[in-house]
Amino acid sequence: MTVAPDEQKIAVERIDIAPYDTIGTNYFENYEYNIYVMNKDGSGLRKIKFPE
Amino acid sequence: MKFPVSVFLSLAIVLSLTYCVKDKTIVIVNPPPIGCTQTDSFLLPVHDTVYSIPFPWQAPLGWQVMVNRRYQYFTPCFNPNNPNEMVYVRQDRTVSLTTCELRIFDLCTGEDRLLYPFGYLGAHPQWSKTGWIVFKAAVGSLWKIRSSGQGLVQLTYGNDQLAVWSPDGSKILFKRFGFNIILCDSNGVILDTLTQLLGGGNWSWGIPDKLTIATNNSPTGYGVGYFDFNLNEYVLVKALDLNNNNCLLLRSTLWFNQNRDIIYSFICGIEATNVSAGQTTTIKRWR
Numbered sequence: 001m002t003v004a005p006d007e008q009k010i011a012v013e014r015i016d017i018a019p020y021d022t023i024g025t026n027y028f029e030n031y032e033y034n035i036y037v038m039n040k041d042g043s044g045l046r047k048i049k050f051p052e
Numbered sequence: 053m054k055f056p057v058s059v060f061l062s063l064a065i066v067l068s069l070t071y072c073v074k075d076k077t078i079v080i081v082n083p084p085p086i087g088c089t090q091t092d093s094f095l096l097p098v099h100d101t102v103y104s105i106p107f108p109w110q111a112p113l114g115w116q117v118m119v120n121r122r123y124q125y126f127t128p129c130f131n132p133n134n135p136n137e138m139v140y141v142r143q144d145r146t147v148s149l150t151t152c153e154l155r156i157f158d159l160c161t162g163e164d165r166l167l168y169p170f171g172y173l174g175a176h177p178q179w180s181k182t183g184w185i186v187f188k189a190a191v192g193s194l195w196k197i198r199s200s201g202q203g204l205v206q207l208t209y210g211n212d213q214l215a216v217w218s219p220d221g222s223k224i225l226f227k228r229f230g231f232n233i234i235l236c237d238s239n240g241v242i243l244d245t246l247t248q249l250l251g252g253g254n255w256s257w258g259i260p261d262k263l264t265i266a267t268n269n270s271p272t273g274y275g276v277g278y279f280d281f282n283l284n285e286y287v288l289v290k291a292l293d294l295n296n297n298n299c300l301l302l303r304s305t306l307w308f309n310q311n312r313d314i315i316y317s318f319i320c321g322i323e324a325t326n327v328s329a330g331q332t333t334t335i336k337r338w339r
Contacts, residue, residue: 001128001303001304001306001315001316001317001322002128002129002130002138002304002306003130003306003308003315004130004135004136005130005131005132005133005134005135006135007308007309007310008135009130009135009159010315010322010335011128011130011138012128012304012317012322012336013125013126013127013128013303014338015319032121032124033124033125033126033143034125035125035126035128035140036098037095037159038335038336040309040335041335042322042334042335042336045097045098045336046095046096046097046098047095047096047098048094048095048096048125048157048159049093049094049095049096050094050123050125050142050155050157050164051094051162051164052122052123
């Protein structure tokens with residue numbers, strides 16, 4: 001997590017877990033690491049779509 | 053009673069303008085971030101979803117992780133001189149699971165550029181006010197590089213990680229062999245070993261004499277606090293109970309709200325606790 005120098009924005013790494021499935025006796029999950037930005041009070045959450 | 057035509061027309065204009073404003077308010081669902089002037093296509097609005105699914109380690113019959121996406125993104129750090137610029141780590145799983153790119157992204161323009169191609173997965177890049185970025189490389193421990201991409205310098209040769217700059221950019225604090233806490237100058241010359249911080253981690257150095265830190269050692273217990281360099285003591289600000297589910301497993305701590313609060317992220321969300329009053333505010337909850 002990082003706070004912008006003007007303290008108006010927060011950016012944070014988050015593990016996003018896609019809907020998982022249970023197959024047999026195994027618990028499967030699919031995850032992605034993404035970076036999100038939001039306002040200092042937590043409002044305005046956005047996921048950064050980096051160019052690939 | 054009859055209305056003059058001019059009054060009728062004025063009312064019609066006002067009503068139509070009101071409708072337009074309302075319509076515009078509805079249409080703009082993705083306003084530009086604070087400090088930017090344009091609506092963007094690279095910042096996707098997200099619903100505030102709180103997941104209620106169990107943690108994988110709670111699964112009674114075992115679990116298995118699958119990763120399908122090629123790129124993964126880690127550890128953003130804002131430029132202390134530009135609130136719209138950040139450095140981050142990008143892993144390309146088709147190339148390597150441990151060697152990652154350090155990249156710089158502009159939140160206003162969407163410009164994304166390569167800074168250094170051979171960072172470590174846990175590079176933990178930290179941007180100083182002097183323009184240098186310190187990070188752990190795939191080979192050779194801690195390095196620093198200018199945000200322009202010039203001036204690459206190797207700083208240390210041990211198994212070092214989690215480097216942070218002092219507020220003025222003159223010193224660096226880092227962890228060696230996952231254990232010893234070392235203080236060095238901006239060129240890697242060791243100044244001190246801080247045994248008082250054993251068991252700590254996830255730190256930031258936003259105030260000259262106070263280091264935010266997460267601890268997991270007795271007698272302080274698990275929680276968030278700060279280390280006062282002048283008093284040579286640790287102050288616990290918020291005790292946390294892991295409660296066997298790791299939801300509160302800390303990932304980072306920072307000074308916040310003009311240094312009145314410590315903000316900390318954990319697996320399930322983000323909170324801030326006022327240092328003097330001890331009052332905690334939930335910023336975001338993921339789970």
